[in-house]
Amino acid sequence: MKVTKTDIKNRIKLPRVKKHAIKLSENVIKKTQNANRFFLAVGEFNLFFWLTAKAAFSRHFEFKEFLRQCFLVGNKTLPLITITGLVIGLVLTIQSRPILADFGATSLLPGMIALSIVREMGPVVTALICAGKIGSGMGAELGSMRVSEQIDAMEVSSINPIRFLVVPRVLAATLMIPILVLYADALGILGSWAGANIKGDVTFVLFFTQAFSALGFMDLIPAVIKTFFFGAAIGFVGCYKGYTAGRGTESVGKAANQSVVLASLFVIVIDLIAVQITDML
């Protein structure tokens, strides 16, 4: 419902209406309209979440589509994650080695790098890459399906598009991103070993023994748990933005773009919360 200037003028039936009073009320209305839109979006997001949750626990599960999505998620990101994982380990090592050398503590290097990769760098960097690659992919794909009425076509064929499109994608991301993170962690440590060998000489076995002896159960488990949340958030945000895309092709690009932004934001916020929780343990 839009309120126009004349509406306001009609409502305020004073003989002399001050200009700035109108301006003020217009501004207030605009603000409330913005606020309304925000709350509508939050409501829509919640509704979409519940519909997805409901569909996820329904009897019919699209297993074939789920497997296909798992394959796509892994396949799309594997090369990028391979390179990034190696480079992170390498760079971290090269950067921190001189500082440790100043204290004569280079023997702590493998443990320190392993800790920082497993606890923080691996999960967050992988998740951010996936937010860019998978989140935007899902946003664009579902967005274009929305625009070309394919989602409507499913609905009129009595096929629940949330069950067929959204649930397999969200679950695939939830399952695959932790796996990709573990893979990135392993490659990170491998990269770090390569980095350590530029200026020193450490055997592969020694390096890995030192790295893993620094890692405890309580380093790995919280880190793995949070990656499931990263995955769920990325899949869900991508699907949500695509599914609720507007009309017209331009909204496909918008959906893809907003998916990346929102998914990255979610990853960072979840990470913050996860750190707080782990800290309390």
Add this chain to the structure above:
Amino acid sequence: MEKEINIAAPADAATFTPDEVIEINNLTIGFNNVPVLRDFSMQLFEKENLVVLGKSGSGKSVLIKCIVRLLHPDSGTINVLGENVNELNDRDLAELRKKIGFLFQSGALYDSMTIRENLEFPLMRIKKGLSKKEIDEKIIEALENVGLSDTLHKMPSELSGGMRKRASLARTIVVDPLIMLYDEPTTGLDPVTSDEISSLILEVQEKYNTSSIIITHDIECARATADRIIMLNKGEVYLEGTIGEFESSQDELIQSFFKIKNVNSHSKE
């Protein structure tokens, strides 16, 4: 194609006669405060082909989307097979939609699937309990009907615009719906194929006793298929009647719809 014109006796709008498959009363819908349909009422009778004419943007697609609840009207009621569409719960709505075939104006083929999968996808979910062989037969029959039997394993992106439209038509008829809603089935097709589609529409109607709403700008298609025509203008019913009544109408807007055809037939002679 000669077709017997039989219009069901005009029913009292307020009472539901068993003959009516769709009854729309006082439908009003608009977007961003711009009304598209205003106080619109119509009925579709059993085994009837109703053609809806109207200028581009007059709300024809919006009308049939309201019938399957892809859009919610601002006010008014829509009864399909005796059920109020806007008051159904999700499960009943899904059941009702299984009985309705909907051809999208844009085709709306699933572009990550082959043509075969496009047809199989709704078929397997709507007609549960069909054997693999029956599914294959139905798919091939539907594709043969639209002249696309050789595209079984192609992706939609490999087809021309008209072929996509026909594939989409095949997807709609493969589930044998009770009610068919065609949104411009012949737009963008050559005259020969258009004629074939028109006869296919009639064939489907005779074979499965469907009732259809056909949205079209193609006067030839309207001539071939229509039992009754409704002309939409400015969100209201402008004129309702048989093809004969429309052709003999002196009204300017109606004339302009049929005029172009006449010019062509003059130039041929």
